[in-house]
Amino acid sequence: MPNPLDELAARIAALEVALPELSRASRLSHSSIDDGALTVTAAGRLRAIIGQQPDGTTAITAVNGPVPPVPTAPTATPTLGGVRVTWDGTFAVGAPSPLDLARVEVHASTTSGFVPSPATLVTTIDTPQGGIVTVPTSVPVWVTLAARTTSGKASGPSAAVTSGPAPVVAQQVLAGIVGELQLAASAVTAAKIAAAAIDGRAIADAAVTATKIGQAAVTAGKIAQDAVTTGTVAVDAITAREIAAGSITAAELAAGSVTTAALTAGAVTAGQLAAGAVTTEKLAAGAVAAGKLAADSVTAGTIAAGTVTGREIKAQAITADKIAVNSITATQLAAGAVTATALSAGAIDGMEITGTTVQTARTGARVKISPAPALFGNRPTVLMYAGLGNETEPGGLILNTLGSLVIKPPKFGSGTPSSLTIGSASDQNDISLRTPRMSVLLSELFDGVSINVASVDGSRSQSYDFGDRELSVGEWQDLVFADGVRNFGWRPVQYRRMPDGTCVLRGLAIIPGGFPNGGLIGTIADAACRPSVIEVFRADNESTARANIFVNPDGRIQIKNATGALGGWISFGHTRWFTD
Known part of the structure; x- marks a missing residue:
């Protein structure tokens, strides 16, 4: 009988041999999940x-x-009927595209800073490579993106961008693309139709009915040649009231249809005759008598060349008011025609021409002498035209009511040109320059010259009287530093006197750290450049503390009123004072 212990030992040994093979084999290679x-x-x-x-x-x-990463901001550009949105497939801060990305949502709203929600979702981009979509809109909108994963997690919104739809203009609509099917009922109103836009090609046959035609809309100029036939005119529709004055011309009348028997006495008046209808062939000999001609009806254009001779002109009929301006030139005057009796008394007096305007040309660049043009106050003026396209007013030399000579350049566009006024009846030596914003008056004094500069509105003015002194500029002088202050950078601290009597201080300096409030920066050695009273200026300095520069009459320059510790550079670039 076998020993049970031996059998157990043999089985354990067999399992030890088989176990490594079982651990290396696929445990689910032939497995399935049933209902689970x-x-x-x-x-x-x-x-x-x-x-x-x-x-x-x-x-x-x-x-x-x-949570997926935030997409980068899209770009938004106008397009017809909406906004074109483009996403390049990248994510903020260079984050990789998540493997569980389902789509990128496109949200839009007319409100800046909106929060994406189901109500703002317009469309999606369903590929991680990016894409282009269109947001339909008729007004400008803000657009933002949000990533959504397959598990439903959404990222935060991207940076928002804004754009609006492109306008629909004629250049963007192909010819013939808008047909009857594209137009809604009653969509075309009078306000939507450009002038002269509807011609014969655009109107369908029999489309124009009585109900579509506005009152008095069809005039003679709108009806094509031979368009009105017997079939289109209602019985008795055309009466004397419907025939516009001048509408029946020679082209509409059959040859010989208008005879003496067909015309009632007095039927042919000016209102019934079309322009140019009465030609030489239509007039009977002697038919045109003085009583048949309306006043001013016979003009140069209606008289055939050579028709009017001395026999047809009544004595004294041609007077000055019948002659158009500039119509009689040298070619129209016979040799010796202009005699002394033909000129009014005083018209030409020696070398002077009175009572008229003399100009070098009719248009373009020219000079025009006018005795009293309304443009310049009805004063004697020499007008000068530049002849440029944007010229709106000529320049001129004007003698005004004060006896001054005013020089004005031409005016271009809507701007206001400057002017120069020389002398006057009261003071022949004054010169005044005026611009749109300021005026400068130069006057002679008994001992020198006075210059007054003022704004046109009178809010600011400044006078400078120079007397007999020379208008010279002093030399730059170095400031004498104190208490460790020294020059800084390329511009040393210097001062000098100006021609207008002021003194200017310029340059950059370094003041040592812990510089005391009220400390002495330096001294102005030249007494002629010292102010008569204490002058105070703002100190531009490297420190965050605010302070003031005091220039004293004894020449000392101090820094005071400091709101904190001082030290570092200090600028004197805006320091200027009067010395008297």
Whole structure:
């Protein structure tokens, strides 16, 4: 009988041999999941369901995935009917595209800073490579993107961009693309139709009915030649009231249809005759008598060349008011025609021409002498035209009512040109320059010259009287530093006297750290450059503390009123004072 212990030992040995083979083989190579599912967890949280889903379908579903990264901002450009949105497939701060990305949502709103929600979702981009979509809109909108994963997690919104729809203009609509099917009923109103836009090609046959034609809309100029036939005119529709004055011309009348028998006495008046209808062939000999001609009806254009001779002109009929301006030139005057008796008394007096305007040309660049043009106050003026396209007013030399000579350049566009006024009846030596914003008056004094500069509105003015002194500029002088102050950079601290009597201080200096409030920066050695009273200026300095520069009558320059510790550079670039 076999020993049970030996059998147990043999079986254990066999299992030890088979165990390594079992550990290397696939344990589910021929396995299946029947009516169930496998779950994948991480850190105790469900991450995926493989197999039968809760709704009865079979799939691999990711759940509780991580929040995806934020997409980069899209670009938005106008397009017809909306805004074209483009995303390049990248994510903020260079984050990689998540493997569980489902789509990128496109949200739009007319409100800046809106929060994406189901109500703002317009469309999606369903590929991680990016894409282009259109947001339909008729007004400008703000657009932002949000990434969504297969487990439903959404990223934060991207940076928002804004744009609006492109306007629909004629250049963007192909010829013939808008047909009857594209137009809504009653869409075309009078306000939508450009002038002269509707011609014969655009109107369908029989489309124009009585109800579509506005009152008095069809005039003679709108009807094509031979368009009105017997079939289109209602019986008795055309009466004397419907025939516009001048509408029946020679082209509409059959040859010889208007005879003496067909015309009632007095029927042919000016209102019934079309322009140019009465030609030489239509007039009977002697038919045109003085009583048949309306006043001013016979003009140069209606008289055939050579028709009017001395026999047809009544004595004294041609007077000055019948002659158009500039119509009689040298070619129209016979030799010796202009005699002394033909000129009014005083018209030409020696070398002077009175009572008229003399100009070098009719248009373009020219000079025009006018005795009293309204443009310049009805004063004697020499007008000068530049002849440029944007010239709106000529320049001129004007003698005004004060006896001054005013020089004004031409005016271009809507701007106001400057002017120069020389002398006057009261003071022949004054010169005044005026611009749109300021005026400068130069006057002679008994001992020198006075210059007054003022704003046109009178809010600011300054006078400078120079007397007999020379208008010279002093030399730059170095400031005498104190208490460790020294020059800084390329511009040393210097001062000098100016021609207007002021003194200027310039340059950069270094003041040592811990410089005392009220400390002495330096001294102005030249007494002629010292102020008559204490002058105070703001100190521009490297420190965050605010302070003031005091320039004293004894020449000392101090820094005071400091709000904190002083030290570092200090600038004197805006320091200027009067010395008297």
